[in-house]
Amino acid sequence: MATRAIEIEDPKSGEVTEAVYEHPLVVRLCHWINTVALFVLVGSGLQIFKAFPSFGAKIPQKDLLHWPKAFAIGGWLGGALQWHLTFMWIYIATGLIYLGYQLFSGNYRQVLFAPRDIPGVWPMVRHYFLFGEKPAAREAYNPLQKHAYTSAIILGALSVLTGIAIWKPVQFSWLGWMMGGFHYARLWHFLIMWALLAFVFGHLVMVVLHGWSNFVSMLTGWKKDPEYRAE
Amino acid sequence: MKTRLNNRQFKSMNRRELLKIVPVVALGVFAIPKVQAPLLKAGLGFSDWVSARLFRSSHLAPTFSNSDLTPFNKFPINDYDVDDPEVDFEKWNLTVGGAVQKPGDYLLSQIQALPKITQNTRHVCVEGWDVIGRFSGARLSDFLKLIGADLTARFITVECADDYYESLDMATALHPQTLLCYEMYDQPLTREHGAPLRLQIPTKVGYKQAKYLTDLKVTQTLQKIGYWEDQGYSEFYGL
Numbered sequence: 001m002a003t004r005a006i007e008i009e010d011p012k013s014g015e016v017t018e019a020v021y022e023h024p025l026v027v028r029l030c031h032w033i034n035t036v037a038l039f040v041l042v043g044s045g046l047q048i049f050k051a052f053p054s055f056g057a058k059i060p061q062k063d064l065l066h067w068p069k070a071f072a073i074g075g076w077l078g079g080a081l082q083w084h085l086t087f088m089w090i091y092i093a094t095g096l097i098y099l100g101y102q103l104f105s106g107n108y109r110q111v112l113f114a115p116r117d118i119p120g121v122w123p124m125v126r127h128y129f130l131f132g133e134k135p136a137a138r139e140a141y142n143p144l145q146k147h148a149y150t151s152a153i154i155l156g157a158l159s160v161l162t163g164i165a166i167w168k169p170v171q172f173s174w175l176g177w178m179m180g181g182f183h184y185a186r187l188w189h190f191l192i193m194w195a196l197l198a199f200v201f202g203h204l205v206m207v208v209l210h211g212w213s214n215f216v217s218m219l220t221g222w223k224k225d226p227e228y229r230a231e
Numbered sequence: 232m233k234t235r236l237n238n239r240q241f242k243s244m245n246r247r248e249l250l251k252i253v254p255v256v257a258l259g260v261f262a263i264p265k266v267q268a269p270l271l272k273a274g275l276g277f278s279d280w281v282s283a284r285l286f287r288s289s290h291l292a293p294t295f296s297n298s299d300l301t302p303f304n305k306f307p308i309n310d311y312d313v314d315d316p317e318v319d320f321e322k323w324n325l326t327v328g329g330a331v332q333k334p335g336d337y338l339l340s341q342i343q344a345l346p347k348i349t350q351n352t353r354h355v356c357v358e359g360w361d362v363i364g365r366f367s368g369a370r371l372s373d374f375l376k377l378i379g380a381d382l383t384a385r386f387i388t389v390e391c392a393d394d395y396y397e398s399l400d401m402a403t404a405l406h407p408q409t410l411l412c413y414e415m416y417d418q419p420l421t422r423e424h425g426a427p428l429r430l431q432i433p434t435k436v437g438y439k440q441a442k443y444l445t446d447l448k449v450t451q452t453l454q455k456i457g458y459w460e461d462q463g464y465s466e467f468y469g470l
Contacts, residue, residue, distance in 0.1 A: 006234040008241045018233075019241065025251050032255040040261075052359035059305040061360075077358065078463035079271075085465070086274020090258075169355060170292045170434050170470040171285045177293075182353060182361055220248040224241075 008224065017225045022140050022217045024107060030098040031218055034156075037091040038200075040083055042193060043073030047080035055187045088163065095156055110140050113150040117143035137227040152199045155192055162189035279467035286469050288406050292433035295351040301362035303416045308423045309356065309437065311458060315422040316393040316443050323427055329388075329448035332379025339427050342411055345369035345377065349417075350408060352433035354440075355470055357459075366431045368412035372405045380449045388450055389430065392443035397430070397457040399439065403469065408433050411444075436468040 004021040023031075046067050053063045074080025102108035120143035126132030128144065135142070141149065165175040165185035179185040207215050217223035236244065260266050308314055324336040349367040375382065387399045403409060412431035413420055420426040425442025432440050438459045460466045 006236060006241075009235055009237050011237050016235070025248075028252050029255065032252060033258065036255070036258045048359065052356070054360075057301075057305060058307045058356075058360040058362060078459070081357070081465065082271040082275045082463060085278040086271050089274065089277065168282075168285065168470060169353070171287070171290055173290075173293050182355065186359060216245075219252065220245040222241075222245055222248065 019222050019224045020140075020226050021221050022110075022223050022226075023221045024101070024105065025221065026097065026101040027107065028218055028221060030094040030101075034091060034094040034098070037087045037094065038196065040073060040087040041091055042197065043071070044080040044083035044087070045193060047072035047074040048077060048084060049190065051077040055183070055190070085167075088160075091156075092160055095160065099153070111146055111149045111153075113143070113146040117146050119143075121147065139228055140226070148199060148202065152196065152203075155196050155199065159189065159192045159196060162186075162192060165189075275463075275465055279465055282465075282467045282469045283400065283402070286402055286434070288402060290434075292352050292408055292470070295353070295363050297351065297365070299363050300351060300365055300416070306354075306362050306364050306415075306424075307356070307360070310393065310423075310442070311395060312393050316391075318392045318422070318426065318443055318445075320427055323445075325428060325444060326446045327378050327448070328446070329450045330381035330384045331449050334378070337378070339413065341377070342369050342374060342428065343413060345373045348408075348410055349414075350410070350433070352408065352431075354433075354437055356437040357464065357468070365416045366410060366412045367414035367417070368410035368428075368431060370407060371409045371411050371430070372407070374411055375404065375449070378449075384449045384451050386450050386453055388446075388448045388453065389441050389444050390446035391441050392445050395441055395443075395458050396455065397439055397441040398453050398455075398460075398466075399430070399432070399435075400467065403432060403434060406432075406434055434470055436465075436470060438464065439468060 006019050006021075007016050008019050009016050047069075050067055050069070050072060052058070052061075053065060053067065054061055055064060056062050072080065074083045102111070120135065123132065123135040124142050124144040127134050161175060162179060162185050164172050165179055166182060166189055169176045169182045169185070176182050176185045179188050213223050213225070261270060324338055325342070326336050328334045346369065347367055348370055349365065351363060351365045353361050353363050355361045371387070375387075382401065382405065385401055387401065387404045388396065389399075390396045399409075410431040412425075412429050413427060415421070415424055420429060425444075428444045429442040430440045430444065439457070455461055456466050457464075
């Protein structure tokens, strides 16, 4: 994969650093629009959940947790459904545009966790969690990052599919059936949300810890002085 | 040979690239109170439009065996006002009007004379819970033929003894599983469940399945949509 790379010269010191174009515009737009959509979907989803905060029977009803209203969007069930059923289209649209772009541009190789990444997983785990030596970076993402991003994309797709299964349990009854029925589809939808939130949490921690240039590159596309050499 | 820029050129290129993602800020219109409501209404309307396109009269709601039924005493009773609007069964009839050839008052016995359908189907509430119940009644489509309804009209509207009201698109009204229901679990409908007559529509969410029916109209236009819809719930909410 050819990453677009340039050199930047400081006229005073004459120092030359490399910069790579990591994130094409489509990817950046989809990333940030999807961020907003996910935020709204989680907030309104939790308000919807408040109408029946359980995964058991209605009678007798055993509540799983009482989610505070302050951390929910929509104010009431009807309002939350409006937000949810509006932003789901934005979420789906950016997801599809992103996937389509990645596939057709070949840019997916940057993030897709592939079998060749497997040998690199253990050294990265050792580095992150066991204070092992940091493996040399050869591309934009290390194997663990690829694994995380690929998982997040899969979770995103599953969040849509489980959502369709509970929004349209008759027209797409086969989807609900694959998920173990309407009841389970609702539970999966909820669990997948938490899995996505766990990803977002880890993602933010990594950005805070050593991600300023990564953060900037998701805004402008360019990363100055990358750890790896672009081809 | 790689392109070489100086610091300043690199910075201005970054600024240009940053500006390109500014359109994301357009989502901020959802934070403006005045436009928020119409935007969300449009979003919900789009969802309803897609729902109506996805609807197929040949797509049947899954049916279940008797062993899957939720016990009758665990079938929830939801109402917006009272469980029992104290309908006088002796005097009850269904007042039919609108785009029909034979308007007037219909007795329960006339509805019960139509072919009786019994089905075990899932009842899904907008709140998120679901139960499987056993319902019997006449197909609404059979009743619409009995009253000589104009089947090219767009909507069926109903009014209820508790002042609840609802509307239904014609495609769903003609769906073979859409019933004028007078029995649950092989017993006459109880007062709490909508006696003597309710709508039972396994392809719709619960609030569309009005109880304690008193009036039914066939119409081309809607003055009001439904008790909950008029407060912001989905108009179509097909499952």
